[in-house]
Amino acid sequence: MRIAVDAMGGDNAPEVVVGGAVAAIKEYKVDVILVGDEARINLLLKEYRHKGNSISVCNAPEIIEMSESAATSVRRKRKSSIVLGLDLVKQGKADAFFSAGNTGAVVCAAALSLGLLPDIERPGIAILTPNLKKSTSLIIDVGANIDPKPKQLLQYGIMGDVYSRYIMNKANPTVGLLNIGEEEAKGTDFVRECHELLQKSRLNFIGNIEGKHIFSGECDVVICDGFVGNVVLKVSEGVSETFMVLLKRYLLNSMLGKIGLLFLIPSFRRLKKDIDYAEYGGAPLLGVNGIVIIGHGRSNLKAVKNAIRVAKEEVERKFNEKVLEAIKG
Amino acid sequence: MRIAVDAMGGDNAPEVVVGGAVAAIKEYKVDVILVGDEARINLLLKEYRHKGNSISVCNAPEIIEMSESAATSVRRKRKSSIVLGLDLVKQGKADAFFSAGNTGAVVCAAALSLGLLPDIERPGIAILTPNLKKSTSLIIDVGANIDPKPKQLLQYGIMGDVYSRYIMNKANPTVGLLNIGEEEAKGTDFVRECHELLQKSRLNFIGNIEGKHIFSGECDVVICDGFVGNVVLKVSEGVSETFMVLLKRYLLNSMLGKIGLLFLIPSFRRLKKDIDYAEYGGAPLLGVNGIVIIGHGRSNLKAVKNAIRVAKEEVERKFNEKVLEAIKG
Numbered sequence: 001m002r003i004a005v006d007a008m009g010g011d012n013a014p015e016v017v018v019g020g021a022v023a024a025i026k027e028y029k030v031d032v033i034l035v036g037d038e039a040r041i042n043l044l045l046k047e048y049r050h051k052g053n054s055i056s057v058c059n060a061p062e063i064i065e066m067s068e069s070a071a072t073s074v075r076r077k078r079k080s081s082i083v084l085g086l087d088l089v090k091q092g093k094a095d096a097f098f099s100a101g102n103t104g105a106v107v108c109a110a111a112l113s114l115g116l117l118p119d120i121e122r123p124g125i126a127i128l129t130p131n132l133k134k135s136t137s138l139i140i141d142v143g144a145n146i147d148p149k150p151k152q153l154l155q156y157g158i159m160g161d162v163y164s165r166y167i168m169n170k171a172n173p174t175v176g177l178l179n180i181g182e183e184e185a186k187g188t189d190f191v192r193e194c195h196e197l198l199q200k201s202r203l204n205f206i207g208n209i210e211g212k213h214i215f216s217g218e219c220d221v222v223i224c225d226g227f228v229g230n231v232v233l234k235v236s237e238g239v240s241e242t243f244m245v246l247l248k249r250y251l252l253n254s255m256l257g258k259i260g261l262l263f264l265i266p267s268f269r270r271l272k273k274d275i276d277y278a279e280y281g282g283a284p285l286l287g288v289n290g291i292v293i294i295g296h297g298r299s300n301l302k303a304v305k306n307a308i309r310v311a312k313e314e315v316e317r318k319f320n321e322k323v324l325e326a327i328k329g
Numbered sequence: 330m331r332i333a334v335d336a337m338g339g340d341n342a343p344e345v346v347v348g349g350a351v352a353a354i355k356e357y358k359v360d361v362i363l364v365g366d367e368a369r370i371n372l373l374l375k376e377y378r379h380k381g382n383s384i385s386v387c388n389a390p391e392i393i394e395m396s397e398s399a400a401t402s403v404r405r406k407r408k409s410s411i412v413l414g415l416d417l418v419k420q421g422k423a424d425a426f427f428s429a430g431n432t433g434a435v436v437c438a439a440a441l442s443l444g445l446l447p448d449i450e451r452p453g454i455a456i457l458t459p460n461l462k463k464s465t466s467l468i469i470d471v472g473a474n475i476d477p478k479p480k481q482l483l484q485y486g487i488m489g490d491v492y493s494r495y496i497m498n499k500a501n502p503t504v505g506l507l508n509i510g511e512e513e514a515k516g517t518d519f520v521r522e523c524h525e526l527l528q529k530s531r532l533n534f535i536g537n538i539e540g541k542h543i544f545s546g547e548c549d550v551v552i553c554d555g556f557v558g559n560v561v562l563k564v565s566e567g568v569s570e571t572f573m574v575l576l577k578r579y580l581l582n583s584m585l586g587k588i589g590l591l592f593l594i595p596s597f598r599r600l601k602k603d604i605d606y607a608e609y610g611g612a613p614l615l616g617v618n619g620i621v622i623i624g625h626g627r628s629n630l631k632a633v634k635n636a637i638r639v640a641k642e643e644v645e646r647k648f649n650e651k652v653l654e655a656i657k658g
Contacts, residue, residue, distance in 0.1 A: 147517050180559040188476050211560045212567030230509040231540045235561050238541030239568040260592025263585040
């Protein structure tokens with residue numbers, strides 16, 4: 001199996017991406033094609049003392065920067081690592097693609113190059129978040145489709161159900177609709193229409209859930225429009241960071257706190273590991289006709305390695321075939 | 330000054346509401362009219378050993394429950410504590426109203442009974458949240474208006490500016506629009522239209538902000554539609570609670586953690602105090618022709634007391650007159 005990896009994507013590229021690829025080929029049985037600046041990648045591969053032929057390089061002379069407009073950059077930069085990496089998947093030279101680069105550009109290029117799965121109207125980005133039930137919740141969509149139709153949210157529900165079953169190994173995943181109250185009549189016309197469609201579907205739909213229930217683990221799959229989902233993602237990042245900063249500030253402000261902190265370091269480390277996005281690797285882009293994983297811009301080496309593992313699992317478990325069956329069913 | 334208080338509103342009513350009122354009249358120079366079940370209130374006043382005539386009781390035989398539909402309950406329960414409490418404001422018998430009861434019902438009853446300020450199209454609920462700059466950010470709207478027009482968001486910006494100036498004592502408050510990216514072209518058509526209106530306004534508009542920037546304190550006033558704002562509110566509540574639960578779980582799981590916890594208790598207490606909604610009291614309902622403060626359903630005694638203080642400040646500083654000037658200006 002070959003995973004194409006955008007070596008130039010992310011705040012710490014290409015260093016951590018090349019490092020992540022080197023770690024991944026050792027840990028999982030995959031080959032990696034690093035797409036990007038060939039000279040820089042080869043230099044890094046030497047630094048990481050990579051040997052063997054599990055990693056190959058595909059030169060891409062252009063880079064789509066994080067701040068560039070998605071549609072324009074994808075159209076203009078045909079030789080960027082994102083466009084060329086997806087081409088490899090399209091041509092059957094790679095089984096999946098991972099990028100921690102410009103998310104909008106990856107979504108746009110993937111939809112253009114690979115196309116969507118039959119009957120799927122719009123792609124959606126899904127992210128895994130840990131919850132209090134010592135499990136994970138999948139939130140779809142977190143930003144691919146900010147002005148969706150109700151039918152598209154139903155399709156996110158179906159794809160989320162498939163992801164939970166075949167990738168997360170959950171038997172009968174529950175699906176909840178993010179709303180501002182649990183009662184059926186709550187929310188905008190759009191959300192109420194979604195509720196109706198979901199209730200009629202064959203999904204294990206538990207109804208509306210509120211923002212606070214995402215993390216208590218009320219359901220396995222949370223669906224929402226991409227605007228709201230993106231806000232949820234960033235607010236929860238912001239709150240966790242704020243919490244950590246405040247906690248440190250308060251502890252360091254008192255003598256007792258400073259002493260206590262010493263005892264706490266191991267617990268903090270474990271907590272951090274469990275809520276660390278890097279453990280989950282990347283966010284699958286669902287609905288495109290190919291396996292695509294999107295990484296956080298701040299992805300570190302471990303996140304890249306884990307994203308490659310997630311890509312591999314999706315390929316192995318024939319994720320898109322399962323989606324096709326579910327959509328037709 | 331007389332503040333009408335819904336004695337029956339909130340999960341811990343009437344006990345904590347009566348207790349909060351007793352505490353408030355001692356600490357601030359206000360009179361309170363407790364609206365609700367007269368017999369129960371009088372019994373509680375005795376328990377709290379209240380003496381003097383700073384607290385009076387207005388009997389309300391009906392209660393609007395937390396789960397009831399807002400519009401229906403307000404229409405049917407004319408003798409509920411919410412409807413009668415707002416009537417007191419309308420008739421000039423009270424200067425402001427506070428309720429920790431059914432938020433939808435308070436918004437609906439306030440709009441019906443008091444009406445809106447001239448030129449204001451829709452009311453908005455504003456909440457204060459602490460930020461990393463050791464200050465607070467005001468988020469409007471968090472649920473009164475879930476499907477607003479761009480002009481209504483501009484009006485939230487104007488009212489938030491006035492609130493920050495005259496209640497939070499900020500000199501030249503910055504206003505940010507909650508979006509999924511900082512670039513001007515980001516977001517839905519609705520958000521882009523809001524951006525345009527805000528940019529043309531006289532507000533100190535800093536442009537789009539993302540969810541994570543609310544808590545870093547990027548701006549003094551964050552505006553968004555009520556659906557998104559409500560999700561933000563509940564997600565941040567959910568994340569903080571999850572964080573606390575996880576932290577405790579990890580600490581109690583290790584011997585070192587348990588020892589460390591002992592040293593940390595004072596710091597935790599201070600942190601909790603600073604991020605505790607109860608310190609901020611209540612959320613002002615902006616745009617109605619009268620001063621109305623909405624409390625969290627879980628309001629405790631301190632939250633009720635602080636909400637009465639907030640109501641008093643809004644009356645004293647002639648908040649609605651300032652809004653009128655700003656809207657006309």
